[in-house]
Amino acid sequence: MAEQHERLSLEHILHEFEDCADLTRRNFPEIGADIVYFSHTVDNLLLINQVLDPLSALQRKKELEQLLRESQFVRVTDSKTAVTGILEGGVAVFAADTVHLIDVYGPEARSVSESETESIIAGPHDAFVESATTNISLIRRRIRSSHLKVIHCSVGEISKTDVYILYIKDIANLAYVQDLQQRIERIETDAINDGGMLSQYLEDKQTSVFPQFLTTERPDVSSSKLVSGKILVLIDNSPTSISAPASFFEFFSSSDDYYERWVLGTALRLVRYVALIITLTFTALYVAVTTFHYEMIPEALLLTLAESRNRVPFPPVYEALLMEFTIELLREAGARLPTKVGQTIGIVGGIVIGQAAVQAGLTSNILIISVASSAIASFVIPNYLMSASLRVIRFGIIILAGIWGNMGLVIAIAVIVIHLCSLSSLGASYLVPVAPMRGRDWKDVFIRAPFSLLLTRPTQNRTPNPIRQKNRK
Amino acid sequence: MNEKIRPFNLAVLVYMSQVGIVVFTLPRTLADYFGTNGWLILIPCFLLSGFNIYLISLVYKLGNGRSVFEIMEQSIPKPLLYPFYMGLTAVWMMFGCVIGKKYVLLFQMLAFPTTNPMLFKLMFDILAFMLITKGIYTISRAATMFFWITAWMYLLLLWVLPDFNWVRLTPFILQGGHNQFKGLLEVYGAFLGYEISILLFPYIDRRKKMMAAIQAGNAYLSVSYINLGLVSFGIFSSDQLKQLLYPLLDILAYIQFPFVERLENLLYGFFMFLVLMTVVMYWWGAVETAGRIVPRLKRQVLAFVLLAITYGISFLPKTIDEIDAWISFLGNITTGVAFGLPVLLITVLLIQKKGEKSGG
Incomplete structure (x- = not known):
């Protein structure tokens, strides 16, 4: 003493x-x-x-x-x-x-501003900032309920960063809350600097290419996740919040879907799933068809394609990989540079890959179209982490299609599906509501049904209180 | 988490383990052995498989959902049981293996005549291995995903409907066939796969009507077979069907879109999902059975060893004809197992119940 x-x-x-x-x-x-x-x-x-x-x-x-x-x-x-x-x-x-x-804590912090990575057209524009307390205030402002509980933990042996677990009592499943809290407490590392980094420590399978928790910078999205029975994790010094458990299909919905008419919301969701198929398979299909299966192209189109490809000295798979790689270079350069210089990259890239590559005989016109559509389609996917993962996977699919044509493409799809099937988020299947099948949830996953039909909370959350809305009109 | 297979997923799993490589030849087999309106023979096959599933559900009821291995091990001495397990493992492993090999050979014939089919077979086996080692819940999820990825293909039948003509069906029933018993066995092979559900008892949700789900999976399969049979008889007529090696491929090749045609090899690729699930379920059953003999061996190692052995054996049959002979031989044994196993289990369970009564 x-x-x-x-x-x-x-x-x-x-x-x-x-x-x-x-x-x-x-x-x-x-x-x-x-x-x-x-x-x-x-x-x-x-x-x-x-x-x-x-x-x-x-x-x-x-x-x-x-x-x-x-x-x-x-x-x-x-x-x-x-x-x-x-x-x-x-x-x-x-x-x-x-x-x-x-x-008398009160450090300097950035004021609340718009999100640059998750912009939307309709709906609230504020985004989380680097201060966890400000972020909690943005949530509390939206959910004025004493049932919104906040658990405080800290991670990082050296950094001692504050982490907050938010959930709504009686809506969130406490087993998930406990599981998440235990996972956070088990982390032993020097420092964790961002929500994206924290989510990787918490995932069921850290080696997977897919993000297993949904991360967002938007307080409106976060609070809607809380209300649907999910659990939110905020970490100080990061504008990224984590919501758990997550399903693969959740990454394809955006908050606009709910702010706009249901028909538009549904159409947009379907567009995103088509984008998923395009971004994964379009270039690979081009490679498969032009390498092995010319018979699949109707005669009229075949002439155009042959003309476009006749000066290209490489097999289609090299041509496709070259162009995909160039697009990735442009994207990465554009992301790192300030906006004003970034525009230059766009113009240079546009000329180089749009015109010059074709004229120089390095690539065919049709490939440019397919690579560009794949790239555009990948940006349609609202979650940046998911779209980045899909872009990486695409390279594998193209290579397999270059080796074994359509069969390679199918094998690649099988590998992805099998991998997705083996994933879980906080122990719940990553592919809910498709596998295991939960037909009730489909109306808020593949389409955005009118609000009068969205009566229940998603089953993946295993909420003790599944009814979201009582009055059916 | 305490995950259990739910009714819908079980129905899909059963359907996916049934539908396989036979679907390509089914219309020809029907026309060849049974002649005009041969597709009608699918109805008694459906009823027969329904009865077999009823036997399986009796096992489920009498055994109170216990695992079939537990039921057997309780009453039958192990020296007797182990050779039986080995037999089951061998039959199911080999049946899965030849189905996979046939798929690969067909693909080689369609698109890659110069590539060594055993390379494709290796890739196919790796996919199957990935699934088997991840356990039945992942298999069931994968079955559901693959089901949705392939379900839309039935809509393609609509494409050929304008060429459907009732006249080609003729008013005659089952005329012009031969060796109908052999034909029946062969057609019945198309329904096989449901019998693996007997191993699923410990993994299903007991509160739900699971046995009805198995019946539903079988019924869905039968309806799609009957559809396919009816459409192919209405498009090709029974005489022409006899001449076609793979009528389904011809139907697929017929489909044309303005920007793409000759879709059969891409669509044939999609059939891989169906064949893969059939093979995976047989192999999963075999690995589970073999696991009772060597309980200490890790499932991954066991699966690897068994797959490696069958991969080695699959070098033996080289042509599609040889493979067909293997398939029909192993198919007959598997049919025997499909009926014999539930009957054996029911007998064992009845004896056990009698013993309990007289003992109590």
Whole structure:
């Protein structure tokens, strides 16, 4: 006990933060008090109102004792708590032989703005920011219920990043909440910097190419997931939220679907599934047909195709891989560059792969069309992680189609389907509602039925309260 | 999570394990052995398979949903049982293997005459291995996915309907056939696959009407066979069907779109999903059975060893004719197993019940 008391002294804390030039220490000689804090993690107004002004106003030590009895000052007796408190935006007040902490956390943060990766046409435009508390406030503003519960955990042995698990009591399945909490607590790593990174630590199969949790930057999407019985995970310093469990088909719906008329929402969903098929198979089918199965092309089209391909010196599979790779280069370059320079990339890329490659005899016109349609189709898929995964898989399909034609294409599809079948998200099948079959959910997965028909919550969430809407009109 | 196979998925699983390579030759077999309106023979086959499934459901009821292996091991001494298990494993492994080989040979004939078919067979076996080692729940999910991926192909029959003519069916019934008993066995082979459901008892949801689901899977298969039979007899007539090696491929080759034609080899690729599921279910059954003999051996290792052995054996039959002979021979044994196994189990269960009564 004596040792602990000795360790928790101003000297010890200063020693602990030795060589931390950003630590601020102030002294109040009249009352014999010292305060220690990090100026960039505290809210300046709070600091002045709650600490600096009251302490400056004091004249005698007795008054200080009285002030420290107020509830915002928390007495600490061990140095670990004091150090953590200072790191978490507290001010440590050292007076005589006692130490108190007061929480005045309020770091600088980006203000709420539009999401750049998940833009929509109709609906709310605000997006999460890097502060988890602001993000929770964006959710609470949308779900004003005391049933919205928040569990706090922390991850990262060094970073000690705050992680919050959000769920709605009586709607979310508590088994999932517990499972998720255990998975978060089991993580042992130095630091986790983003929601996307955290979700990979939490997944059932980390080696898979597919994302097994849905990540989003949009608070409206997140709160609708919560209301449907899913669990949300927010991590401090990241605008990405994770919702679990997730199904493969969930990645193909966007929040616009609900904000627009149901017919339009349904049409858009169907377009996205067609896009999935195009992005995976179109170029591969071109390769299969032009390498092995010329008989599949009707005579009129065959002449055009042969004319277009007659100057190309490579087998179709090389030609396709070359163009797909160029498109990936352009996409990656465009993503890294500032918007103004990014436009140049678009123009250069457009000319190079649109015109020059064909004229130089490196590739055929029809291939350009097929590669471009595959690329465009991949961008139709609303979730960036899913669309990126599908683009990677596409290369494998093209290579297999180049080796074994249509059979290679079919084998590739089989491999993907078998892999998808073996995946799960928090232990629930990744392919719900198709396998296992849940016909009831189809009307909010492949189509977006009118709201009067969307009466139940998705079955994958195993919610104790499956009825979403009672009045049938 | 306590996952159980649900009725819809069971029905799909049964259907998917039944429909396989035979579908390509079925109309010809019907016309060849039974002559005019041979497709009618599918109806008694459907009833017969329905009866066999009824026997399986009796096993389920009498055994209270216990695993069939448990039922047998309770009453039959192991020295007797193990050779029986080995026999079952061998039959099911080989039957699956020759079905896979036939699919591969057909594909080679269609599109890749110069490629070594055993390469395709290797790829096919790898796919099957991936599924078998992941367990029955993944297999059931895959069956459901493949079912939806292939279900739309029935709509293609609509494409040929304008050429359907009732006159070609003729008013005569089953005229011009030969060796009808052999034909019946061969046609019945098209229905096989449902018998593996006898091994699924521990994995299904007991609260639901699972036996009805198996019947539903079989009924769906029968309806699609009858459709296919009727359409092919109405398009080709029974005499022409006798001349066609693979009438279904001819139907598929007939379909044309403005931007693509001769779809048969792409569509034939889609049939791989159906054949794969049939083979996987037989092999899964075989691995489960062999697993009772060597319970300590990891399933992955066991599956690998068994698949490697059958892959080796599949080098032996080289031509489609040889394969057909193997298929019909193994098919007959599998039919025997399909009826014999439930009958054996029912007998064992009745004896067990009698023993319990007299003992209690």
